[in-house]
Amino acid sequence: MAAPRAANERGFARAWAAVERFAFAPASAAPLAALRIGLASVLLIQAGMVAPALLDLHGRSGILQAPLADALGRPGFVWLGWLMDRLAPLGVGEAPILVAVGASYVLALVALLVGWHARMAAAGAWFSHLMLMMTADSTNYGVDRFANIFLFYLMWMPAGAALSLDRWLGRAPVGPTSAARLALRVVQIHLCIVYLMSGLGKALGEPWWNGDSIWRTLNMPEYRQYDFTWLAYYPWLAMAAGWMVLLIECGYPVMIWPRRTRRLWVAATVALHVGIAAFMGLGVFGAIMAVLTIAAFAVRADPPGPVLSEADALRSSAAAGAP
Template sequence: MPAPRAAIERGVARAWAAVERFAFAPASAAPLAVLRIGLASVLLVQAGMVAPALFELYGRSGILQTPLLDAHGGPGFVRLGWLIDRLATLGIGEGPIIVAVGASYVLALAALLAGWHTRVAAAGAWFSHLMLMMTADSTNYGVDQFANIFLFYLMWMPAGAALSLDRRLGRAPVGPTSSARLALRVVQIHLCIVYLTGGLGKALGEQWWNGDAIWRTLNLPDYRQYDFTWLARYPWLAVVAGWTVLFIECGYPLMIWPRRTRRLWVAATVALHVGIAVFMGLSVFGAIMAVLTISAFAVRANPPESMLSETDAPRGEGATSAPQELHGPARHHGVRLAPGTRG
């Protein structure tokens, strides 16, 4: 075999091995469990905030009357109006249907929080959340889109394999799995794309460079929580704040992966969303975005050291030994941990 061809094949083999280590090396389901618990908790709080205005938001005699509600609702049949029209032939009124969908949503979130029949609970929460979103489409904003996307992800992820009733009842896989690693990578890459596109979108305009976006955000009636008119005397503070937001968001996909900068970027990102919650009043949005970054990058994904034999334990960042064989419960699943894999 010609030497160049052999070199190419070795390079391809090494590249594929790196892809396998990155995407499929067995990982703990703990980050996915934190995502499940955090997302369900925040959405339950949001549901409690929305409950007093349930009929005003989703009823046909609420803030938007029937024609407007239907006109401004999302496209497709996944809407309360469609369900109300179909069940009206059975003599079921609008009120019980709205209450039933709302109750189903809350019960599904509670089951998701506890990790009881996790995938079914995620599917129920996702579908009922989608139906409510499509019904009152004009009231949606970014947090609703993110919540629905990650509820959909949880339908397919092994998020019930840790910190759950499913795990306690023996319905979830024991030990690290390749599916948990792949699911975690999906979440991580999704967040990197979101922050990069968001940061670049802001950077294309002047408002975030000259501080105008910060000024408007803090002083517009829709978001104003405190009196920040004093910023007019210190415009450089708004400029620094705008640059900081650009730095955090554009740097997210570069700085969140290396171990040396990961904790700093997680802390900076969480601080950014705490600021959004406090100074803009978008508490649900800030909480959900913080949960996403913490679960994806701050929770250990590698198997605990107790699952490795003392002789097979990783020997440091530069370890290049053969794959370590897991002991204990994971051994019965034939799981092996690729060397040098990091969460």
């Protein structure tokens, strides 16, 4: 009885050690900093593009009039219409509220970009982005939801521990940490699930196998950037493009982890989103998705030399300082 029990205990110990190395081995915060800087940069560009239409998109007398905006709004969320209704008795008009929320959003993104009080900046950017997103819910698409999700993640991640004012001012932890590793794994696993579900969803339908989806996407009026009607004469090209999309997305959670295939899959994924930006006009979406994959899998997280746990590092430091 003792021998099997000991073998089971050793097996459990090895399994737990593998989990600990995967999820908690100290890692550099550089990938999280890349996520912070990349996401904030793209969202600032988007904010500059949207700013001239701020009142039209979010005002109660804009493209969607107040009754229609209220009907399409999501109950239970704090959105700008709710805020305007409560400040109206105080004589505050909708324009100052929209400008204040928009300015708060931009300032929070700038603070996030430079890493000044990074977690508070992420919280401010997330909340103001959520208000703007819920107010113009009918204009949202995937990029807005991805941006809001990863702004939320940045509230809890040590993304200000590298390439930031927080680091320069001594407010962020120095060196690799277990928190950085865990945060990075959350981002990586989230992306793997997203791409796998997207790829499987496409694979269940025939249009992505026969090229119909590629043809329709490139020639739909709302997405059409160039004349691709010539694809009708070369249907195998559209079919091959559809197969390539399926391969990249379904293969993402398998091929992105091994070192031998990681660079290839990062490059293929970035190329996919560059294509989406160039041929569908979805530049912000393409840029954000490329930033996510590059930050999660292309930026080095492992510190040079052997990886030590934080407890081992503390013991080593204590031993080095002992007489």
